Amino acid sequence: MSDTLASILRGAALCGAMCVAGVVSAPAQADETPSAALPQMGFNNWNSTHCRAEFDEAMIRGIADKFISLGLRDAGYQYVNIDDCWANWQRDKDGRLQPNPKRFPSGIAALADYIHERGLKFGLYSSAGTSTCEPLQENRGFPGGLGHEKEDAKTFASWHVDYLKYDNCNNQKIDAKKRYTAMAEALRNSGRQIFYSMCEWGENKPWLWAGKDPVDAGSWRTTGDISDNYASMLKIFKENVVLDKYASLGHWNDPDMLEVGNGGMTDVEYRSHFSLWSIMAAPLLIGTDLRTIKPDALKILLNKDVIAIDQDPLGVQGKQVRDADGIHVIVKPLKDGGRAVAVFNEGDKAKAVTVTAAEIGLKAGGSYTMRDLWAHTDAKGDGSIKTTLGPHATVMYRISQ
Numbered sequence: 001m002s003d004t005l006a007s008i009l010r011g012a013a014l015c016g017a018m019c020v021a022g023v024v025s026a027p028a029q030a031d032e033t034p035s036a037a038l039p040q041m042g043f044n045n046w047n048s049t050h051c052r053a054e055f056d057e058a059m060i061r062g063i064a065d066k067f068i069s070l071g072l073r074d075a076g077y078q079y080v081n082i083d084d085c086w087a088n089w090q091r092d093k094d095g096r097l098q099p100n101p102k103r104f105p106s107g108i109a110a111l112a113d114y115i116h117e118r119g120l121k122f123g124l125y126s127s128a129g130t131s132t133c134e135p136l137q138e139n140r141g142f143p144g145g146l147g148h149e150k151e152d153a154k155t156f157a158s159w160h161v162d163y164l165k166y167d168n169c170n171n172q173k174i175d176a177k178k179r180y181t182a183m184a185e186a187l188r189n190s191g192r193q194i195f196y197s198m199c200e201w202g203e204n205k206p207w208l209w210a211g212k213d214p215v216d217a218g219s220w221r222t223t224g225d226i227s228d229n230y231a232s233m234l235k236i237f238k239e240n241v242v243l244d245k246y247a248s249l250g251h252w253n254d255p256d257m258l259e260v261g262n263g264g265m266t267d268v269e270y271r272s273h274f275s276l277w278s279i280m281a282a283p284l285l286i287g288t289d290l291r292t293i294k295p296d297a298l299k300i301l302l303n304k305d306v307i308a309i310d311q312d313p314l315g316v317q318g319k320q321v322r323d324a325d326g327i328h329v330i331v332k333p334l335k336d337g338g339r340a341v342a343v344f345n346e347g348d349k350a351k352a353v354t355v356t357a358a359e360i361g362l363k364a365g366g367s368y369t370m371r372d373l374w375a376h377t378d379a380k381g382d383g384s385i386k387t388t389l390g391p392h393a394t395v396m397y398r399i400s401q
Contacts, residue, residue: 033313033335037250040163040195040219040283041311042079042123043067044257047228047287051085051134056103057111059291064115066290073119075302076311077286079163079195080115081123084134087142097126097143097155112160123163123195124156128179129170144170145183153186156194163195168203176204177215184215197254197283201225207243211251219252219283226256228264230392234346237276241320241330247281249315254283261288261297271374272344272394274300278310279318279330279342279396305373306396309340318342321360327353327389331360338400340373345389357383362399371398 043063049055064080067073086108088098099108112122127133131141145152145166156164166183168176180198187194198220200206210220222243223236240255247253258277260270277284286301293301309332318332318340326347332340341360345351357364362383370381373396387395 033249033315036195036218037315038311038313039252039281040079040197040285041077041307042081042121042163042284043072043077043286043290044081044083044123044165045287045289046083047226047257047259047262048289055082055085057106059289060111061114062291063289064118064120066293067120068118070290070293070298071302072286072290075304076307077284079121079123079285081125081163081165081285082111083125083165084127084132084167085142086125087132089142091143091148095148095151097148097152107159108161109159112162116160121162122160123165123197124159124161125165125167126152127167127169127171128176128183128200129168130172131170133167133169141170146170146172146174146179149182149186150189153183153190153194156187157190157192161192161194163197165197165199167199168201176200176206177209180206180210180217181214184217199254202239207246207253211246211248216251218250219254221254221256223255226259228259228262230265230269233259233265233269233273237280240280240282241276241318241328244280244317244319247315247317252281252283253317255280257283257285257287258301259287260300261286261293266392267296267300268390269392270297270300272392274303275306275342275373275394275396276330276344278306279332279340281310281312281315281317281332284310303373305371305376305398309334309373309396309398312340322355325351327351329355329359333361334398334400336400338398340396340398341385342394342396343385343387343389344394345391348391350388350390352388353385355385360385360399366401368399368401371400372396373398 088100092098115122127144129144129146131144196217198217202222206220210217223239236255243253312334314335318330320330322329328344330342368383371378
């Protein structure tokens, strides 16, 4: 499963204005980047709850409150998104989606308003198929959006939804571009700005078409679902990191949600997970239950130095410049002219690593400020990195003159 910030950036490179879900906003100033153009940050319940009974409106309201009390809203996290299993198992007599009355007795609009009152945005889930991914009975899931795009988009707008995660299950083998275009057009005509997060799993190489007209999605999944273990995180990183040329402002590769805090990896591995997603300019969607999060996991998610790399307004996904002997070096140019660099050891043994200034794209012999984004320390250097990396560990620097 997976997930997304508010609004779809339409054709910024062509028209210089932000046209989101059919609504045209004023152009940004020359030195500004609209927040909606940057990778979305927020929360999605799926990785921590799946379809279990604990997933209900009380939980989601509690999560919204935790955004504030834990400092996540101030750190840039905006979206509170709910995933599969929110809906009633069938539509009403007029063909409209309805919330599950046991899980969401107050209704979806009331939940969205609660979230908006706290200065946050609200996201919902559906699937570009006849039903969603979670089977209820006889392999049939909750109602999907296939063939109901227009009425569903209007329903989402009436509920004050800001974000749609649109999955790929039970798609009847209909062309993916056709299915996702239908919902994209419905969202643009819904009368509300709704960020469009395609969860197509990379099955039909959405990076080749999802960010262009007529789909123009804000993000698209590039991989299968993540699991809370190192092998899964590593596999997904490798699949996503090579797609850097397809990402741009308002259009992001999505390697699925974060597992930080769910307990299946070490803190070292979670720091690597967060570092790698950030330098890949990936959506940062928290997947753990914030009501019970441990301090070490929260500290990772609140690392503003690392978040700033993900949210850098230049809008470039980091490029892998080395993949050899289990060592990965990823370099991301920044708006201020500097570089972010992540050096990752995927192996099970410690390794001494040297990365030259030239490999990073810096002038040899220069003098640079090297900020260690996990130690939060600054030092002067020549732009090169010399370190010993433990197993599964990542160091991350911001380098500037």
